[in-house]
Amino acid sequence: MSTVKVAVAQYDIGFFNQWSEFEDKISRWVTDASGQQAKLLVLPEYGSMELASMFGEDTYKDLNKQLHAMQTVYADWQELHQQLARQYDVMILGTTFPVLQSDGTFRNRANLYGPDGLIGYQDKLIMTRFENEQWLIKAGNEIRVLDTDIGKIGINICYDTEFPLIAHQQVVAGADLILAPSCTDTEAGFHRVRIGCQARALENQCFVIHSPTYGDAPWSEAVDVNTGRASIYTPVDYGFPDNGILIEGPVDKAGWIYADLDLAEIARVRKEGQVFNYRDWPLQDSLQSPK
Numbered sequence: 672m673s674t675v676k677v678a679v680a681q682y683d684i685g686f687f688n689q690w691s692e693f694e695d696k697i698s699r700w701v702t703d704a705s706g707q708q709a710k711l712l713v714l715p716e717y718g719s720m721e722l723a724s725m726f727g728e729d730t731y732k733d734l735n736k737q738l739h740a741m742q743t744v745y746a747d748w749q750e751l752h753q754q755l756a757r758q759y760d761v762m763i764l765g766t767t768f769p770v771l772q773s774d775g776t777f778r779n780r781a782n783l784y785g786p787d788g789l790i791g792y793q794d795k796l797i798m799t800r801f802e803n804e805q806w807l808i809k810a811g812n813e814i815r816v817l818d819t820d821i822g823k824i825g826i827n828i829c830y831d832t833e834f835p836l837i838a839h840q841q842v843v844a845g846a847d848l849i850l851a852p853s854c855t856d857t858e859a860g861f862h863r864v865r866i867g868c869q870a871r872a873l874e875n876q877c878f879v880i881h882s883p884t885y886g887d888a889p890w891s892e893a894v895d896v897n898t899g900r901a902s903i904y905t906p907v908d909y910g911f912p913d914n915g916i917l918i919e920g921p922v923d924k925a926g927w928i929y930a931d932l933d934l935a936e937i938a939r940v941r942k943e944g945q946v947f948n949y950r951d952w953p954l955q956d957s958l959q960s961p962k
Contacts, residue, residue, distance in 0.1 A: 683884075683897075688724075712761055783826070795830070797834055826850045826852070861899040
């Protein structure tokens with residue numbers, strides 16, 4: 672499959688009194704995207720923190736308690752995403768979820784689901800100060816590439832987009848599509864991720880899909896302010912937008928944005944483009960360091 676319709680979420684953080692309310696919300700989102708014939712649905716980093724609302728104020732106001740409480744619904748959360756992917760014949764990158772490990776620590780995990788179940792996952796690799804110093808969510812250590820019906824996919828979770836070797840290794844391993852779920856609370860944070868995503872699209876001549884959380888959730892200790900616009904970034908060359916931004920979401924509401932991506936265009940631009948950023952990457956290795 673060369674062309675795929677992608678739905679990218681600008682996702683608001685909800686508040687739920689019970690599981691069925693969350694189930695209704697995520698089902699509605701997937702139904703809407705499927706109704707637009709989207710086949711790849713991309714959701715943001717830490718959108719799952721809205722689940723903490725179900726456990727009461729004593730829990731959702733405590734950064735540690737909420738992580739442990741959320742583990743009690745993780746299996747149901749996974750099953751719901753698998754059921755929706757199967758029902759609508761789509762792939763869904765679920766919002767990242769803090770997953771408890773056997774050593775008692777947590778990983779910030781992005782799961783990709785398809786009609787046949789879990790395709791694979793990527794843990795966040797480089798943690799922010801908030802994650803390191805206040806939340807105590809630990810880094811993963813493995814760069815993965817996921818095999819799908821539309822080709823190989825890499826995932827860069829938020830801060831990971833700002834470190835070029837991660838995406839480059841995924842592209843070398845065959846990924847022409849990088850998914851970038853994010854959660855940022857300032858315009859500066861959003862633009863750091865955006866700049867990182869655009870740089871990754873430029874230097875690797877690939878598509879990068881950026882899905883952020885959106886809007887205010889003042890009840891939440893973890894995701895109270897969310898700033899960003901869903902976007903798809905491209906190579907900057909013949910056949911692509913001059914600024915490398917294929918589409919971006921509005922500043923004033925949550926929802927999906929959509930675009931049809933022709934993955935064959937990646938091979939074309941690497942062969943016929945004005946420049947050969949991806950091909951020329953190894954030239955850096957032969958340069959002398961400053962004395």
